[in-house]
Amino acid sequence: MAVKRVLVLIGVAAIMIASPAPVGASSFPVSIPLPVGFYPEGIAVGRGHQFYVGSLLNGGVYKGDLRTGQGEVFASGVPGRVVVGLSFDRRSGLLWGVGFDATGSGAFIFDGRSGEQVAEIEITDPFPRSFLNDLVVTRDAVYITDSQRDVIWSVPLDRRGRPAGPARAIPLSGDFTFVTGTNLNGITATANGRQLIAVHSTLGVLYRIDPSTGAATEIDLGGDAVPRGDGIELHGRTLYVVQNFLNQVTVVSLDRRLAAGEVTEVIRSDLLRVPSTAALFGSSLYVVNARFNVALPPFLGGRPMAIDYDVVRLRR
Numbered sequence: 001m002a003v004k005r006v007l008v009l010i011g012v013a014a015i016m017i018a019s020p021a022p023v024g025a026s027s028f029p030v031s032i033p034l035p036v037g038f039y040p041e042g043i044a045v046g047r048g049h050q051f052y053v054g055s056l057l058n059g060g061v062y063k064g065d066l067r068t069g070q071g072e073v074f075a076s077g078v079p080g081r082v083v084v085g086l087s088f089d090r091r092s093g094l095l096w097g098v099g100f101d102a103t104g105s106g107a108f109i110f111d112g113r114s115g116e117q118v119a120e121i122e123i124t125d126p127f128p129r130s131f132l133n134d135l136v137v138t139r140d141a142v143y144i145t146d147s148q149r150d151v152i153w154s155v156p157l158d159r160r161g162r163p164a165g166p167a168r169a170i171p172l173s174g175d176f177t178f179v180t181g182t183n184l185n186g187i188t189a190t191a192n193g194r195q196l197i198a199v200h201s202t203l204g205v206l207y208r209i210d211p212s213t214g215a216a217t218e219i220d221l222g223g224d225a226v227p228r229g230d231g232i233e234l235h236g237r238t239l240y241v242v243q244n245f246l247n248q249v250t251v252v253s254l255d256r257r258l259a260a261g262e263v264t265e266v267i268r269s270d271l272l273r274v275p276s277t278a279a280l281f282g283s284s285l286y287v288v289n290a291r292f293n294v295a296l297p298p299f300l301g302g303r304p305m306a307i308d309y310d311v312v313r314l315r316r
Contacts, residue, residue, distance in 0.1 A: 028284065029069040031271060034062055034309040039297045042086035042134070042231070043288045043311065044095065045279045046112050053288060053311065054083035054097050056297035057304060061086070061097065061110060064311075066281055074115035081108075082127070082299055085134035085231075085277070087142070088112060092161030098132040098144050105132045107142065107155060109163065123153055123167040127299060134186045134231065134277070137161070138193030143211055145184040145198055150176065152184065152198070152214065176200075176207060176216035186232035186242070186277070195258055199229035199241055206239070208258045220260040226250050231277030233285070235316075240278055240285060244292060247272040249285065249314065271312040285314045 034040050039057040046052060049066040059081030064071025082099040089096065095110040104126050109119040124130040124146070131147040137157075144153040144167075151169040158164040172184075182201040189196050189211075196209040197219070204227035206219040228243040239252040239261065249272075251265040267285075276290035289310055296302030 028067055028313060030313050032064060032066070032069045032071075032311040032313075034311065035073060036308055037304060037306045038062065038309050039290075039295070039304075040288050040309050040311075041084050041276050041290055042097065043277050043279045043286060044086040044088040045281050045286070046088045046095070047090065047093075049281075050112075051279065051281075051286065051311070052086055052088065052095055052112075054086050054099070056082050056084065056099075056290075056299070059083040059097075059099060059101070059108065061095065061115065063115065066286065066313075075110050075117065076115075082297070083108060084132065085144075087135050087137045089137045089161045094118070094161060096135060096137060096142055098135050100126045100130075100132065102126065105130045107132075107135070107144070107163075107167075119163055121155060121163060121167055123155075124149075124169075131182075133182075133184070136187050136189045136196070138189050138211075140193060141211070143187060143189065143196055145187045147182045147185055147201070150178040150183070152187070152196070152209065152211075154211065170211070170214040172209070172214045172216050174215040175218040177203060177205075179203065185230055188232050188234040188239075190234070190258075197232065197234060197239065197258065199226060199232050201227075201229050203227075204229060206241075206252070206261065217259070219254070219258060221252065222260070222262060224263045226252075230275070231288075233278050233280050235280055240280075240316075242275050242278050242287060244274050244276055244290065247274065249275070249278065249287065267314055269312070269314060271314075275312075280316070283316055285316050287312050287314060 058077025060077030061075035063074040081101040083097040107121040142155040204225035207216040237254040249267040252261040273289040
């Protein structure tokens, strides 16, 4: 019996040594530094442990590794360009960014491996007449929020996930309320792409949006709200809402029809320093610290400053 017990223990130890650490384990750094003065905003997770962060200063894109914490700027910036939201399409390997430059607002599309810009789609007027803020890639289209207009934008995709035509505006209707200030910000989609969810930053309201019509239905939060909502992420029926200047992430459990939701948790951490957006990876939520309270990007009247930025890992 003693010999059997020893052999069992040896076998268990061998399995533990051979098995990779679970995603979100302590082997993944809690804080990943970004280049000093980078002015980050959007984040997307690519293949494997890769992640991408865009710059509000010159539209550059940083590519890093969630496991090692190492990375570099792999898509060079362009003077006067701003890249806000990011979304990675695993089907095509393309990294989509939205933002603007001196000529207008649009989508900047990069090869997720090389960083080469493979396409640019002009969509609308430059900031401040429009402010393309966030995007989500679905099977058939890319949907983009415009924080300064009562529309969302749609770019059709072919079967390979490549752009298949010009962007079109989808007017918002139903419960949507347009106000002075920041309107729709973060956006996500159900797994089948048939429903969109977006957050109204100023009103603190979540909407379920029909992408074919633009009809917006307010999601009943039972009296709760998510003011300062920025980036959002959906996992099943669990929605994560980043609230930038509140330094927190609110977790909302949605019903099957996406008609109502309940705030089940508010994630707070000393690591959060005015977060902007988040991306899911395994059991972790990776959040960009945009630090808008310390330095506004130049397009909002700030001046370039050599301050530190990072991406932090929160347990879901």
